[in-house]
Amino acid sequence: xxxxxxxxxxxxxxxxxxxxxxxxxxxxxxxxxxxxxxxxxxxxxxxxxxxxxxxxxxxxxxxxxxxxxxxxxxxxxxxxxxxxxxxxxxxxxxxxxxxxxxxxxxxxxxxxxxxxxxxxxxxxxxxxxxxxxxxxxxxxxxxxxxxxxxxxxxxxxxxxxxxxxxxxxxxxxxxxxxxxxxxxxxxxxxxxxxxxxxxxxxxxxxxxxxxxxxxxxxxxxxxxxxxxxxxxxxxxxxxxxxxxxxxxxxxxxxxxxxxxxxxxxxxxxxxxxxxxxxxxxxxxxxxxxxxxxxxxxxxxxxxxxxxxxxxxxxxxxxxxxxxxxxxxxxxxxxxxxxxxxxxxxxxxxxxxxxxxxxxxxxxxxxxxxxxxxxxxxxxxxxxxxxxxxxxxxxxxxxxxxxxxxxxxxxxxxxxxxxxxxxxxxxxxxxxxxxxxxxxxxxxxxxxxxxxxxxxxxxxxxxxxxx
DNA sequence: AGCACA
Numbered sequence: 001x002x003x004x005x006x007x008x009x010x011x012x013x014x015x016x017x018x019x020x021x022x023x024x025x026x027x028x029x030x031x032x033x034x035x036x037x038x039x040x041x042x043x044x045x046x047x048x049x050x051x052x053x054x055x056x057x058x059x060x061x062x063x064x065x066x067x068x069x070x071x072x073x074x075x076x077x078x079x080x081x082x083x084x085x086x087x088x089x090x091x092x093x094x095x096x097x098x099x100x101x102x103x104x105x106x107x108x109x110x111x112x113x114x115x116x117x118x119x120x121x122x123x124x125x126x127x128x129x130x131x132x133x134x135x136x137x138x139x140x141x142x143x144x145x146x147x148x149x150x151x152x153x154x155x156x157x158x159x160x161x162x163x164x165x166x167x168x169x170x171x172x173x174x175x176x177x178x179x180x181x182x183x184x185x186x187x188x189x190x191x192x193x194x195x196x197x198x199x200x201x202x203x204x205x206x207x208x209x210x211x212x213x214x215x216x217x218x219x220x221x222x223x224x225x226x227x228x229x230x231x232x233x234x235x236x237x238x239x240x241x242x243x244x245x246x247x248x249x250x251x252x253x254x255x256x257x258x259x260x261x262x263x264x265x266x267x268x269x270x271x272x273x274x275x276x277x278x279x280x281x282x283x284x285x286x287x288x289x290x291x292x293x294x295x296x297x298x299x300x301x302x303x304x305x306x307x308x309x310x311x312x313x314x315x316x317x318x319x320x321x322x323x324x325x326x327x328x329x330x331x332x333x334x335x336x337x338x339x340x341x342x343x344x345x346x347x348x349x350x351x352x353x354x355x356x357x358x359x360x361x362x363x364x365x366x367x368x369x370x371x372x373x374x375x376x377x378x379x380x381x382x383x384x385x386x387x388x389x390x391x392x393x394x395x396x397x398x399x400x401x402x403x404x405x406x407x408x409x410x411x412x413x414x415x416x417x418x419x420x421x422x423x424x425x426x427x428x429x430x431x432x433x434x435x436x437x438x439x440x441x442x443x444x445x446x447x448x449x450x451x452x453x454x455x456x457x458x459x460x461x462x463x464x465x466x
Numbered sequence: 467a468g469c470a471c472a
Contacts, residue, residue, distance in 0.1 A: 019469095021468080021469050021470095023467050023468060023469085024467050024468095048470060048471090051469075051470050051471095052468095052469080052470080056467090057467090057468085057469070057470085058470095059469075059470070088467095089467095090467055090468080092468080092469095094469060094470090095469060096469075096470085099470080099471090100470070100471050100472090101470090101471075107471095
């Protein structure tokens with residue numbers, strides 16, 4: 001289908017299209033009002049409303065081009081302008097030939113809604129209010145709320161997509177009733193799409209998340225106080241619950257950090273199941289999923305504050321995510337699912353049967369070393385001078401990492417030559433000398449044996465986190 | 467009041 005001829009129109013009249021662009025619509029103009037306005041001129045086969053930053057534009061697609069022409073012509077010569085609720089509406093041909101609905105992402109109906117609540121702080125709308133509003137359409141199974149750049153958001157889980165669709169159709173673009181909100185809240189518009197989730201993983205009852213199907217779920221004391229995704233301060237100690245999924249914020253990103261680079265870095269501590277990269281507040285963050293909490297804990301302790309590339313570049317800040325099982329595309333530039341067979345080179349033996357979420361919350365140190373061993377057996381077999389297969393003993397992280405993290409040389413990696421992409425970057429297990437190593441795969445292992453600081457500064461200075 | 471979606 002030819003949809004967009006992206007060329008600008010050097011004409012006095014636009015090219016006719018059976019799609020009309022309507023602007024200056026009243027706020028929250030409904031599809032019904034659009035139909036009411038346009039129906040006299042022909043059959044409407046599609047609409048798209050609440051378009052634009054102000055949500056006051058819309059597109060209407062007629063079945064036939066002549067119907068669109070008749071509407072434009074009519075109002076071009078009419079003494080009465082087109083109006084919706086008394087507001088003059090400006091109509092012209094769209095520069096596209098058909099309405100493209102975004103059926104690929106947030107419009108594929110599912111049983112979980114992603115709700116963005118605009119214009120409010122997280123504290124303004126309680127989870128009970130959200131529950132009340134969305135319960136009008138059916139039993140709400142679970143709610144998870146969180147804050148991100150888009151604003152205050154909530155995931156609402158219903159039992160089925162039909163119920164979710166009903167709620168979405170009724171509430172998208174509308175507002176939570178004023179009397180349910182604090183006085184100072186002036187506007188509170190809901191923007192609703194479908195989430196790709198089907199079953200939320202609620203770990204605790206808290207002011208941020210609820211599982212209404214499981215009243216015996218424990219109340220999480222630490223979740224009641226806290227902010228969700230902590231940006232770790234210098235002394236950063238948050239009482240966040242442990243998780244098998246790490247949230248990595250990457251600071252000072254002078255070099256591109258790819259999924260592959262992250263996989264190499266984090267695979268040092270065990271099998272990496274999934275990775276997702278995303279933007280947050282202009283910075284880059286990533287979620288790294290391990291099979292269990294113990295492995296994640298080792299990785300977190302080991303890597304926190306350290307840099308992927310030497311010179312203070314791509315400094316990692318790690319915290320525990322609230323996720324336990326990431327929902328990611330199997331293979332693209334932003335995410336990877338290594339548990340899917342035939343993806344990449346890793347064959348993950350435990351993938352099919354392992355209940356990751358459940359296992360994730362039963363820290364099992366032995367499983368950590370078991371998976372780590374598997375991972376190394378598969379992924380780090382390249383022979384090399386320093387090939388010591390680390391057998392992870394969780395007890396050793398106390399001595400090796402916590403006591404002297406800044407002297408741990410293995411955690412600073414060589415920056416890639418400017419002409420090379422970091423995918424081929426050396427991830428050095430030894431400091432300066434081996435930065436130019438010609439066999440990147442041989443550097444897979446970041447050896448847990450901390451060297452004395454003196455030997456670490458042979459050639460280039462290592463970056464020591466403050 | 468001036469063109470979405472990925």
